[in-house]
Amino acid sequence: MTISAAIVAILLTAFFTAIREHPVAAQGTMPTEIVQKNSAAKGHAEIYLAGGCFWGTEMYLRLLQGVVSVESGYANGNTAHPTYHEVCGGSGHAETVHVVYDPDCLSPQKLLDVYFTSIDPTSHNQQGNDRGLQYRTGIYYTNQPEDVAARDRCAIETSLQKLQENYDVPLAIEFGPIVNFYRAEEEHQEYLLKNPNGYCHIPYYLFDELHKKNVSCHLKKTFDRNTKYEKPDQAELKKQLTELQYAVTQQAATEPPFHNAYNKEFREGIYCDITTGQPLFVSTDKFESGCGWPAFSRPISESVLEKREDRSFDMMRTEVMSKASSAHLGHVFHDGPKKSGGLRYCINSASLRFIPRDEMEANGYGAYLDLFENGTSRIS
Numbered sequence: 001m002t003i004s005a006a007i008v009a010i011l012l013t014a015f016f017t018a019i020r021e022h023p024v025a026a027q028g029t030m031p032t033e034i035v036q037k038n039s040a041a042k043g044h045a046e047i048y049l050a051g052g053c054f055w056g057t058e059m060y061l062r063l064l065q066g067v068v069s070v071e072s073g074y075a076n077g078n079t080a081h082p083t084y085h086e087v088c089g090g091s092g093h094a095e096t097v098h099v100v101y102d103p104d105c106l107s108p109q110k111l112l113d114v115y116f117t118s119i120d121p122t123s124h125n126q127q128g129n130d131r132g133l134q135y136r137t138g139i140y141y142t143n144q145p146e147d148v149a150a151r152d153r154c155a156i157e158t159s160l161q162k163l164q165e166n167y168d169v170p171l172a173i174e175f176g177p178i179v180n181f182y183r184a185e186e187e188h189q190e191y192l193l194k195n196p197n198g199y200c201h202i203p204y205y206l207f208d209e210l211h212k213k214n215v216s217c218h219l220k221k222t223f224d225r226n227t228k229y230e231k232p233d234q235a236e237l238k239k240q241l242t243e244l245q246y247a248v249t250q251q252a253a254t255e256p257p258f259h260n261a262y263n264k265e266f267r268e269g270i271y272c273d274i275t276t277g278q279p280l281f282v283s284t285d286k287f288e289s290g291c292g293w294p295a296f297s298r299p300i301s302e303s304v305l306e307k308r309e310d311r312s313f314d315m316m317r318t319e320v321m322s323k324a325s326s327a328h329l330g331h332v333f334h335d336g337p338k339k340s341g342g343l344r345y346c347i348n349s350a351s352l353r354f355i356p357r358d359e360m361e362a363n364g365y366g367a368y369l370d371l372f373e374n375g376t377s378r379i380s
Contacts (some may be wrong), residue, residue, distance in 0.1 A: 030179045031080040038069040045103045050094035050138035051119045052127025055191040056200035057097045063210040066106025072184045108155040118202045124172045128201025138174035205261040222364040229278040231325035248350040249327035257292025260349035268357035273322040297340035
């Protein structure tokens with residue numbers, strides 16, 4: 001081991017020891033009580049995750065396939081049965097979500113990976129615009145029975161160590177056993193379901209992404225070059241799509257620039273019609289245009305798209321739709337890379353589902369892998 005590697009190892013060891021011992025050291029001053037409505041049935045597991053304001057964390061994790069139930073509460077604080085006002089006033093509790101999940105469908109590592117996407121893991125006592133001790137991040141596991149506690153602790157340590165590799169500064173995620181948890185007032189349960197326009201520190205495109213993955217789990221099938229893609233009826237679309245996806249694809253709305261799922265996505269893969277699953281674009285034709293939306297120089301095939309004149313907003317534009325579903329995708333302009341034909345297909349992320357190249361086979365798109373062979377294979 002080199003000197004630098006040894007130093008890194010020592011620092012990481014010290015770091016994980018510190019975060020592991022922090023909540024344990026405070027146990028003596030905390031009430032030990034769990035007050036919750038949901039419980040883990042036989043075969044299910046549970047974990048407590050603090051990720052800033054619990055409104056967004058609860059809603060986000062609720063969308064994850066394999067999660068059985070979620071509820072908001074206050075964890076590992078210094079007083080019993082705190083109110084929201086008392087927590088904001090410095091009771092020492094963290095706004096926390098109690099998650100019950102099915103480990104046969106959702107591994108603890110996968111659950112934590114999704115949780116990590118919703119937070120800034122290096123931020124101390126702050127997420128988004130929220131600041132204060134109650135907005136600290138934390139992962140708390142049940143300490144009984146001992147074999148389950150040991151399993152969960154190992155999974156959490158492994159996930160944190162993997163996450164730490166992506167940062168040059170120590171993580172700010174508290175880690176230890178759950179000492180106390182008090183279910184929050186009913187007005188804070190399912191808050192964003194009751195108040196769709198309520199504040200949330202988690203970017204809304206992440207909710208869309210998680211929803212898309214859930215839909216894909218239910219709709220998974222095998223696609224080939226001869227697959228006939230059909231648009232679901234409106235009732236089914238409203239079940240499958242988020243509010244934003246529905247507004248974009250069915251009502252020709254436009255999502256916010258820059259703050260959308262695929263503007264900065266440049267991994268290899270294909271982009272499919274969110275309503276039917278039909279492949280429309282491939283990553284080899286995607287480029288950074290600076291417009292704030294995904295930009296492609298051409299579709300997989302001109303036959304998969306329909307274009308029509310759009311005079312809305314006192315402008316003359318060319319609208320782009322998916323031919324099989326008539327879903328609105330975006331517009332095409334003549335200011336793209338000249339070496340690629342000069343076109344820029346400016347497409348809403350909300351109209352697409354991205355399938356990474358290494359997941360295409362598992363998602364039924366193995367027949368399209370030859371699109372990446374020498375970057376020349378196209379659909380006729």
